[in-house]
Amino acid sequence: MSAFWTLVKRDLLIAAREGGATGTALGFYLIVIALMPLGLGPDMQLLSRIAPGVLWIGLLLAALLSLGRMFDTDQDEGVLEILATGPLPMELVAAAKALAHWISSCLPLAILAPVLGLLLNLELAAYPVLVGTVLAGSPAISFLGSIGAALTLRSRRGGLLIALLVLPLYIPTLIFGISAISAVVTPPGSLGSSLLLLSAVTIASLVIGPISAAAALRMQLS
Amino acid sequence: MTDENTIAPDRASRPRLTVEGLAVERGGRRVLTELSFSVEAGEALLLTGPNGAGKTTLLKTIAGFIRPLSGRVAYSGAAEDRPLAERAHYVGHLNGLRATLTVEENARFWAEYLGGSTGHVLAALERFGLASLSAIPAGYLSAGQKRRLALARLLFAPRPLWLLDEPSSSLDARSTAVLASVLDEHVEAGGIVVAATHLPLGLARSRELRLGFAAGPA
Numbered sequence: 001m002s003a004f005w006t007l008v009k010r011d012l013l014i015a016a017r018e019g020g021a022t023g024t025a026l027g028f029y030l031i032v033i034a035l036m037p038l039g040l041g042p043d044m045q046l047l048s049r050i051a052p053g054v055l056w057i058g059l060l061l062a063a064l065l066s067l068g069r070m071f072d073t074d075q076d077e078g079v080l081e082i083l084a085t086g087p088l089p090m091e092l093v094a095a096a097k098a099l100a101h102w103i104s105s106c107l108p109l110a111i112l113a114p115v116l117g118l119l120l121n122l123e124l125a126a127y128p129v130l131v132g133t134v135l136a137g138s139p140a141i142s143f144l145g146s147i148g149a150a151l152t153l154r155s156r157r158g159g160l161l162i163a164l165l166v167l168p169l170y171i172p173t174l175i176f177g178i179s180a181i182s183a184v185v186t187p188p189g190s191l192g193s194s195l196l197l198l199s200a201v202t203i204a205s206l207v208i209g210p211i212s213a214a215a216a217l218r219m220q221l222s
Numbered sequence: 223m224t225d226e227n228t229i230a231p232d233r234a235s236r237p238r239l240t241v242e243g244l245a246v247e248r249g250g251r252r253v254l255t256e257l258s259f260s261v262e263a264g265e266a267l268l269l270t271g272p273n274g275a276g277k278t279t280l281l282k283t284i285a286g287f288i289r290p291l292s293g294r295v296a297y298s299g300a301a302e303d304r305p306l307a308e309r310a311h312y313v314g315h316l317n318g319l320r321a322t323l324t325v326e327e328n329a330r331f332w333a334e335y336l337g338g339s340t341g342h343v344l345a346a347l348e349r350f351g352l353a354s355l356s357a358i359p360a361g362y363l364s365a366g367q368k369r370r371l372a373l374a375r376l377l378f379a380p381r382p383l384w385l386l387d388e389p390s391s392s393l394d395a396r397s398t399a400v401l402a403s404v405l406d407e408h409v410e411a412g413g414i415v416v417a418a419t420h421l422p423l424g425l426a427r428s429r430e431l432r433l434g435f436a437a438g439p440a
Contacts, residue, residue: 006334017322078316085307086335221287
């Protein structure tokens, strides 16, 4: 298991060193959310009603931006071949990289989300739920995203292709994430069951993501 | 997870790499047909042949990256339970370095990941003349220096089987001599080296396997 954490640490070090991915995602998220009140007008009630959905969709799109970098530099430099000769099966290599992506990209976005809630006049009661749903739901973004990142390795400029492949997989996360917040903002609704379903989607993605990504990575190796 | 996979000096069960009736297809072209050979512990095998003869394909097949159409690759040795890829070092065309990490960070990562001890890292860097560059990001190294760093990986973790693809490319005469001495020592200690090369490596003892174009549909 030490090889797993060695790989996670290396990817986090690279993310910190290269910096660009996290910064771009945060900047993108900020701008998309800041544009909403400008486009929709200063109707506070409207903004506060659509805030949960807008915050979640913006977060998904921002996290997508950095997915393409999960494997591509390592593929170009021949790192994947050597990782394949290591003690970890490809499934755990993919899981380590998805975990590093979650820590370096999704976690900063999750911290930014409540700040951006201010721009959209999000109801006060919704903040804890927003943070909770984003933390519970965002691992699915990285782990399901690793499938798209691995599949599009060989295609140059696979960025848009990743979005097409991966965004449909995010639908359950989006639905349960928003319904949990709506349960608090516009009752009636069940906060508990939404949160449980959101966590279930995340747990399923922790298994499905690495297994599928590993199959794609093995194909890329040959 | 055990981290010590030292080479068994036990002469009775000499490790051996066996390739039997191997056939491999790449992009619809038959690259290798009915290839059989075996390499024993303490031997170095040089793969030669024209471009496109299948040297890289053979190395990747041995490492397990490519699934052969037919035939098999087997490594029998002391640690029978580990898959072949985990007992092999693969140094391909690409160096496996991350440009933004320093020489030492790259080296330490591979040493830890491949199950070696980080104590070997400095000695290995020293051996390949990289000790003074250890704090420099790998992206700033010259092609030959990057190659040396990739080759230093061989010394980070003890593994019996070394699969090398053009190991001496972009190396100068002195570094080639260092590489030759490292390979000679590995063979001397009972390891196996399989290297694809166009240039003479200057090994003390080695066999040559010449690959030609396989017959088949173009």
